[in-house]
Ligand code: SF4
């Protein structure tokens with residue numbers, strides 16, 4: 001089951017002959033030999049992608065670069081070992097290479113398309129990885145995982161990336177079913193006009209994110225929030241690991257969960273937002289759902305972008321020194337979204353000062369969803385680089401809007417015995433306003 005059952009590259013024609021000769025249709029299940037050769041030939045081997053790839057920067061392996069993968073795949077049509085599985089799983093799907101490539105070759109789609117045929121978890125410790133993958137596609141399993149935490153930690157090898165996740169859960173953690181979030185004492189509750197897609201972390205583990213989001217939206221826009229109970233995991237983990245069918249199933253569930261009204265759908269998790277926005281592409285071939293997916297995507301609001309439009313000006317009177325660093329989630333930094341200014345503007349408007357910046361500019365944290373589980377050593381090395389720069393800032397706090405990045409920073413700060421804390425941007429801003 002976890003081993004290859006089909007050749008990596010079936011003989012069918014799908015890419016360079018398509019609409020965009022630089023890309024692969026990652027919603028299809030096959031990758032074509034001619035298309036691979038075409039993409040490989042288009043690569044100028046300039047190395048621009050290598051200079052931005054966080055994985056290559058810590059491993060130094062050419063096979064970990066988009067250029068290297070294109071080269072290999074353009075020349076090998078029937079790989080017979082798990083080498084290719086490891087090769088394609090060692091990508092954060094951060095999208096940095098897409099922005100850097102002068103020929104606009106969509107190597108990220110190539111990676112995702114290949115994962116549809118290569119089980120990402122086809123590596124040592126596959127049981128733990130499968131468990132982690134299942135827990136992400138069925139979030140209610142997080143509760144069971146938490147209860148089993150102590151026993152699991154004893155049984156898991158030190159190298160298992162799942163330890164990262166389990167060790168972050170509080171000792172007394174128990175699943176809290178989604179219930180209406182109690183209004184803050186100082187909040188004037190308003191009738192709901194906005195839906196909330198919370199994401200798994202805010203829903204199951206960190207209710208402070210949900211509460212802070214509701215408080216801020218109500219505080220600045222005067223609007224109330226509705227959180228449909230039937231929403232589920234966005235499906236990014238399933239999709240990124242190559243389980244397209246599971247991702248489509250979750251997408252249909254989420255679209256259905258938000259059909260009671262036509263209000264906008266706000267999400268406070270950058271990765272969820274990015275994946276929810278891809279539902280039209282994910283369901284493009286399904287005539288029963290493609291239009292619904294488009295309408296769903298049109299209703300989406302990203303937390304910082306929305307709130308930035310609601311906060312008109314800086315309070316201006318705050319003299320407290322702000323030593324806060326904003327971490328850009330890759331899902332908002334690269335590709336089509338590029339939501340990098342709104343969170344910074346928001347911090348400046350509400351706190352009176354802009355956040356701090358890393359000396360060398362934004363740095364990937366190495367989380368990458370299941371990447372941290374499949375490649376914990378590489379993930380840690382990438383995080384170490386970000387931490388080293390962060391230490392130069394003498395910041396008190398890291399704020400971000402991605403659940404994965406938040407967990408990664410919390411773990412990284414804890415492991416390096418830093419006193420700085422990591423907070424979701426919503427929690428930080430709500431605390432700042434109420435202090
Ligand atoms: S998506 Fe990110 S990690 Fe993957 S190859 Fe491109 S730059 Fe490297």
Ligand code: SF4
Nearest residue numbers: 043044046047049101
């Ligand atoms: S940036 Fe694009 S053209 Fe240059 S080596 Fe990478 S994939 Fe090839």
